[in-house]
Each structure stands twice: as C-alpha cells, then as structure tokens.
Amino acid sequence: MNSKVRETSPMISTGIDGLDDVLCGGFTPNRLYLIEGTPGAGKTTLGLQFLLEGARRGEDVLYxxxxxxxDELRAVAASHNWGLEGIHIHEVVPDEDLLDPDQHYTIFHPSEVELGQTTKKILSSVEALNPTRVVIDSLSELRLLAESPLKYRRQVLAYKQYFTKRNCTCLMIDDKTTQSSDLEVKSIAHGVVTLEQVERDYGSDRRRLRIQKYRGVGFRSGFHDYNILRGGLVVYQRLVAAESRSARAQEQISIGDPAFDELLGGGIEAGTSTLVNGPAGTGKSTIAAQLLAAAVAQGRTGAMFLFEESKNTLLNRTDQLGIKLRSAWEEGTVTLQEVDPAELAPGELAHAVQHAVEERGASVVVIDSLNGYLNSSPDERFLITHLHELLTYLSQRGVASILVGVQAGLVGTMRSILDVSYLADNVILLRHYEYGGELKQAISVFKKRGGGHQKMIRALSITSDGLKVGDALLRFHGVLTGVPEYRAEPDIEHNDPST
Structure with missing residues (x-):
C-alpha cells in the first residue's frame, strides 16, 4: 500500500468551495461517486479540480x-491557467489500428475482448500508482462495451468494491450520450452530482447542479446555479434565509432631508426592505442613491447593483445633484457593480449580495432595478421566491435593502411587471403630474411596517442639492392619475376624510 498517510478526515474537499458547501463539507472519502451531465456541462473541469485539490494536499491522484x-485534457487545463503537475494521466483509448478492417471482430462480441482489455489497463494503472483520488472519464465507453445491463452493473459494482478496499475516492463521469438513464450506476454510487445546461432564448445558457443522492449526509437539496469561469467551476449555493435567523435591534437611518424623514416617520429602519416604485423619470434611482449616500454619511457601508444604468452615468448624475456617492465609492465604503441581465442567474446575484454583506460588511443594499432582475431570468417561474429568500436573508442580517421598481406607463393607471409590494416593508410611490404646462413629480409613502408615516401626497423636486420633499399637495385632487384637478381652496374634509 501507499506509504503516504491516507485521508482521515470525515470529508475531503472537492476543490470547489461552493460545491463543498452544497455537500456540507465535501465527499466522504473512499467511496464511488457519479458525476453526470450533458457534453459541455463542465464534468471534466470538475474532475480536474477534484484531482488538483488532492495534488495540492500531496496525494497521488490519477485521471x-x-x-x-x-493533449485534450491539457488544453482544458491551459484554458483555466492550470498546470497539471502532480496529476497522473492514463489514456485508455482505442488504438488507431482499429481503423483497419482486418482488425474488426467477426466472432466475438466487443465486450468479450475490448471490455476485458480496458478493465485490465485501468486496474494496472491504479495498482502502479496506488492513488487516493481517481477520475474515470467516461462511463459511456464502458456501457457501450458491456454486452448487457447486467454485465455493466456488475462491472461498476466491482469497481466500487475495488476502490473502496484500496482506500481510494473515485469519481465516475457520465456524459449521458446514450439513451439509458443509467439507474444501475445511480443505485450503486455513494453520491450522484448532476450538472445541467438550461437553454435560454437570449443570452448565455444557465448552468445549475443538483445532488440527486448522497448516502448518510444531509446535503443541500435542490438546484444550485454555477458558472464555468477562467479558473474552474464556481458554484453559487442556493440561498436559504432560514439559516441566518437572528434577532436584531432596528436602528433608524435618516434620509438627510428633514421633510423626507418626516414623510417616512423618521427614516427607514435597518433590516427592512424599501420599494421605490413609479414610472420612468420620476427620480427612483436618484432616491435610492440619496438613501445610500445618507446611510454612508452616518457611518454605514453599502452596495449597489446596477442593471440598467452604467456606473459612470450614475456617478456623473449624482455629482450634478450634489449627492456624495463618488467620494464614498472612491473610499471603498460603497461598491457599485454593473450587472448584465443576459448573463446572470438568480443564484449568482444572491451570491454577489452575500459577498457584499459578509465579506465587505455592507449594511445597505440597492437593487436597481427589479425589472432588470426579472429580465435576467424571464423564464424563471420562482423568481419571486428567489427574491423573498434574498430579502429575508438581508433582513435577518440587519441590512436595509432598497429595491427600484419601474411601473409601465406615464400617466393614468400604472402597472408593475413584477409586483413585490407585498414583500417590501416600505413602499414609496412616485408619480408624474402636469400643472401649468409643466411636468412635476409627487411622492407618497403607501406602506411602512416599521412604524407610523405621513399619508399625504407631497411635491418632489430634483435640485442641484439633491432631492427635496416639498409641501403637501392639498389643492390638488387626483394626483395619482397624472392629470389632477386644481382647487382654489383646499378641501380639508376631502383630503383627510378621517377628520
């Protein structure tokens, strides 16, 4: 046996942090695992990362x-800027002599000749190196060489027993190119990891993985998004808000404008979500930026995820409005991340938000806008559930979240493409209205779970000193329709029917 000390830890790392989290620690050592997925899903990359982790730990590993x-494997490694030092590669591929018609079998079935030869080559390479980690790529070849499902199953079962006795952890890769569902291997394997590529009508394919089976381990079930970047697979563990539950005091965050604070009942509370809703051009992104800048001025750290607006445009616009966002960004107290909706998966955004909160200490998070978030996954049926988990996670971490929602239309009845008003703790509603041949803005607070707030509709102006909340529009009726009726004298009873 190998003189090196075998892995004694209850789990061994896969070499992929996110996958280790999904597996609740990694792989149980000295077991056989099935890694399945269609061509291009990243199975070979996963296998190489698994072996690279073993080589890094000083183990003997074999592909x-x-x-x-x-040469093809080394090309894959080079694309990730990896060196394969420490990984032993053994080719068990058909010889080019097989192209000679005289070499074709006429009496014996290939399984009677080639399967035995293949098995012999595999076992001899294992016995020569005595590795602690092995990747066999791929099972499709063994399946096609076997004469029957029974023989194939017994072959895989024999491999399982063989590697277990040698204290070796084996990953068997299956590219799912045959019609068989391969339940034989799934029933034998200690664990099954499935990689999927989901085609989208526009943008890059969405990749996700699922642990179908893992004996004796409480793994994180369900689908988890992943991506293949330069450097290997990056797995974005599905966010489960229930794992971060905690009781926190809700401090109030001032907006920086006394009238605005008064409208909101003093400001917004830490750990609450605020939806800023309204049609285009009413100042939603500006309000979100001012909320973020005000929080930073009070000693907090923030993060803003931009779906529609570029970072440069945002900073130039806030400079003109006197909102001190650029200095906060330059000092590192605010991070601005541009998001391409065509390239994003919901799990990837959740991972980016988690990183901003847990690694950078962000206590205010802005998502601008929800429409861009929706466009990132137009075919995602459970997008609201994703968002609910994200908002709950932020709330339990004491993070104030600000969501920008764009309503369809300019005047009259407004419609939200993604209605999340029931999820938000606070809802700020903005409207255009016309008066004296001029287009004006109005602001109101429709909902606030954290306490009392003013229920009147007030004027809103965007100045070189930022947003200013003006007086209540007592002389106007029907502001929310966009075409209000002006009254010479305020109708107190009409404006406040409770009096």
Missing amino acids: ITLSETE
Whole structure:
C-alpha cells in the first residue's frame, strides 16, 4: 500500500468551495461517486479540480480517460491557467489500428475482448500508482462495451468494491450520450452530482447542479446555479434565509432631508426592505442613491447593483445633484457593480449580495432595478421566491435593502411587471403630474411596517442639492392619475376624510 498517510478526515474537499458547501463539507472519502451531465456541462473541469485539490494536499491522484486524449485534457487545463503537475494521466483509448478492417471482430462480441482489455489497463494503472483520488472519464465507453445491463452493473459494482478496499475516492463521469438513464450506476454510487445546461432564448445558457443522492449526509437539496469561469467551476449555493435567523435591534437611518424623514416617520429602519416604485423619470434611482449616500454619511457601508444604468452615468448624475456617492465609492465604503441581465442567474446575484454583506460588511443594499432582475431570468417561474429568500436573508442580517421598481406607463393607471409590494416593508410611490404646462413629480409613502408615516401626497423636486420633499399637495385632487384637478381652496374634509 501507499506509504503516504491516507485521508482521515470525515470529508475531503472537492476543490470547489461552493460545491463543498452544497455537500456540507465535501465527499466522504473512499467511496464511488457519479458525476453526470450533458457534453459541455463542465464534468471534466470538475474532475480536474477534484484531482488538483488532492495534488495540492500531496496525494497521488490519477485521471483515467477513455475518450479524450492527454493533449485534450491539457488544453482544458491551459484554458483555466492550470498546470497539471502532480496529476497522473492514463489514456485508455482505442488504438488507431482499429481503423483497419482486418482488425474488426467477426466472432466475438466487443465486450468479450475490448471490455476485458480496458478493465485490465485501468486496474494496472491504479495498482502502479496506488492513488487516493481517481477520475474515470467516461462511463459511456464502458456501457457501450458491456454486452448487457447486467454485465455493466456488475462491472461498476466491482469497481466500487475495488476502490473502496484500496482506500481510494473515485469519481465516475457520465456524459449521458446514450439513451439509458443509467439507474444501475445511480443505485450503486455513494453520491450522484448532476450538472445541467438550461437553454435560454437570449443570452448565455444557465448552468445549475443538483445532488440527486448522497448516502448518510444531509446535503443541500435542490438546484444550485454555477458558472464555468477562467479558473474552474464556481458554484453559487442556493440561498436559504432560514439559516441566518437572528434577532436584531432596528436602528433608524435618516434620509438627510428633514421633510423626507418626516414623510417616512423618521427614516427607514435597518433590516427592512424599501420599494421605490413609479414610472420612468420620476427620480427612483436618484432616491435610492440619496438613501445610500445618507446611510454612508452616518457611518454605514453599502452596495449597489446596477442593471440598467452604467456606473459612470450614475456617478456623473449624482455629482450634478450634489449627492456624495463618488467620494464614498472612491473610499471603498460603497461598491457599485454593473450587472448584465443576459448573463446572470438568480443564484449568482444572491451570491454577489452575500459577498457584499459578509465579506465587505455592507449594511445597505440597492437593487436597481427589479425589472432588470426579472429580465435576467424571464423564464424563471420562482423568481419571486428567489427574491423573498434574498430579502429575508438581508433582513435577518440587519441590512436595509432598497429595491427600484419601474411601473409601465406615464400617466393614468400604472402597472408593475413584477409586483413585490407585498414583500417590501416600505413602499414609496412616485408619480408624474402636469400643472401649468409643466411636468412635476409627487411622492407618497403607501406602506411602512416599521412604524407610523405621513399619508399625504407631497411635491418632489430634483435640485442641484439633491432631492427635496416639498409641501403637501392639498389643492390638488387626483394626483395619482397624472392629470389632477386644481382647487382654489383646499378641501380639508376631502383630503383627510378621517377628520
């Protein structure tokens, strides 16, 4: 046996942090695992990362390829800027002599000749190196060489027993190119990791993985988004808000404008979500930026995720409005991240938000806008559930979240493409209205769970000193329709029917 000390930890790392989290620690050592997925899903990359982690720990590791050449594997590694030092590669591929018609079998079935030869080559390479980690790529070759499902199942079962006795952890890769569902291997394997590529009508494919089976371990079930970047697979563990529950005091965050604070009943509370809703051009993004800048001025750290507006445009606009966001960004107290909706998966955004909160200490998070968030996954049926988990997570972390929602239309009845008003703790509603041949803005607070607030509709102006909340529009009736009726004298009873 190998003189090196075998892994004694209850779990061994896969080499992918996010996958280790999904598996609640990694793989149980000395077991056989099935890694399945369609071509291009990243199975080979996952296998190489698994072996690279073993090599980093000083283990003997072996990659047995039945379909790709060593040059092809090294090209994959080079694309990730990896060196394969420490990884032993053994090719078990058909010899080019097989192209000679005289070499074709006429009496014996290939399983009677080639399967035995393949098995012998695999076992000899394992016995020569005595590795602690092995990747066999791919099972499709073994399945096609086997004469029957029974023989194939017994072959895989024999491999399982063989590697277990040698204290070796084996990953068997299946590219799912045959029609068989391969339930034989799934029933034998200690764990099954499935990689999927989901086609979208526009933008890049969405990739997600699922742990179908893992004996004796309480893994994180369900789908988890992942991506293949330069450097390997990055897995974004599905956000589960219930895991971060805690009781926190809700401090109030001032907006910086006394009239605005008064309208909101003193400001917004830490750990609450605020939806800023209204049609285009009413100042939603400006309000979100001012809320963020005001929080930073009070000693907090923030993060803003921009779906529609570029970072440069936002900073130039806030400079003109006297909102001190650029200095906060330059000092590092605010991070601004541009998001491409065509390239984003919901799990990836949740991961970015978690990183901003847990690694950078952000206590205020802005998502601008929800429409861009929706466009990132137009076919995602559970987008509201994703958002609910994200907002709950932020709330339990004591983070104030600000969501910008764009309503369809300019005047009259407004419609929200993604209605999340029931999820938000606070709802700020903005409207255009016309008066004296001029387009004006109005602001009101429709909802506030954290306490009392003013229920009147007030004038809103965007000045070089930022947003200013003006007086209540007591002489106007029907402001929310966009075409209000002006009254010479305020109708107190009409404006406040409770009096």
